[in-house]
Amino acid sequence: MTRIIGILVGLFFTVAVLWAFATGAYTVISEGQLKPETAEHEFHKHPKHLALASDGAFGKFDKQQLQRGFQVYKEVCSACHSLRLVAFRDLAALGYNEAEIKAIAAGFQVPGVDPNTGEATTRAGMATDYFPKPYPNDIAARAANNNAVPPDLSLMTKARHDGAAYVYSLLTGYQKQPAELIKKFPDSKTGAGLHYNPYFANLNLAMAPPLTGTDQVTYGDGTKATVDQMAKDVSAFLTWTAEPKLDKRKQTGWPVLGFLLFATVLAYLAKQQVWAGKKGKKA
Incomplete structure (x- = not known):
């Protein structure tokens, strides 16, 4: 009797699962057929392919390209977009020395306080400051950008599907x-x-x-600043801002994987050694 009840309960749950699957499949198919075509669905394109030096398990940042990308950000993008999670001193990772970083920071005005009056003011940036917002508030940003607030670019390549390729394709x-x-x-x-x-x-x-033309930015290394080149360079730079420790993570990852592989082999050999004398014996 218990076995019959168990079989009946199993059949009930099997039928319930099949019914739920069939109902869900029918809903998906019917909604897909009834869903009207839209311009976004038909004309939206997937990002173009973009190959960067940092791609892949063995990839590394190209510091020269990152410096070019930073130049594009500073001379073009910073007029509307912020990098609130990046400090000027972080640029040392791109190959800039201390004097260069101080000069770059001094070229930006950051929020400050007047020591005499205590009122809010602005001052020249220092190496320890973070990149400032180009607008005092969202209202000013909307007024200057057709009622749209330009997003912060610090994590843009992490926040968008296809990351750097999306940025490059958009530009x-x-x-x-x-x-x-x-x-x-x-x-x-x-x-x-x-x-x-x-x-x-x-x-x-x-x-x-x-990005409008070759006269927009003049690269110090002599690279021709075409729209395509500038888009690639700033995409690489924003890949770095989103994950500045990428190189170190890869450098650390391979030794860790090697250690885990060695430990696995060692554990297997130890297991073989421990159970070697037990083979052939009945429990």
Whole structure:
């Protein structure tokens, strides 16, 4: 009797699971068929391929490229975007010496307090300061950017799928809105103050193309500052800001894996040695 009850209970749960699976599958299929086509679904593109020196298990940051990327950030991106999690002294990891870091910091105005009056003011940055926000508050940021607040870039390559490739694609992806899109989705026409970019989720950005031409930045190492090159360099730099300890993590990871492999082999040999005399004996 107990066995029959057990079988019946098992059959009940099996049927319940199959019913739930069938119901879920039907819902997914029916919703997919009824879901209307959208401009974002049809014209949104996945990021382009981007190869950086830091990619892969053995990759390392290219400090020269990181310095070029920082130059693009400083001369172009810092006008709208902050790096609130990065201090000026952190730039030492890019190869800048102490004097260069102090000079870079002094070129930024950071919030301060007047020692005589106690009132809020600004002062020249120091090596221990963090990169300041370009706007005093979100209201000022919206007023200057078509009612959009430019995001902080410190962790941007971690916050977006495909990371650096997304940033690179976005910076090089501005283009004229396709006639096919307007014809098929008339309501999706890019509005005033917006810019069409198929690599952005809703296809329209409040940010105008930040990289415009070869005269925008002059690299000290002689590299030609094309839009494509600047986009690659600043993407590499933002990869570093999001994970500045990447090189050390990889350098530490391989010895740890080697130790774990050695310990595993050692444990297996010890097990063989301990149980060697027990083989062939019955329990």
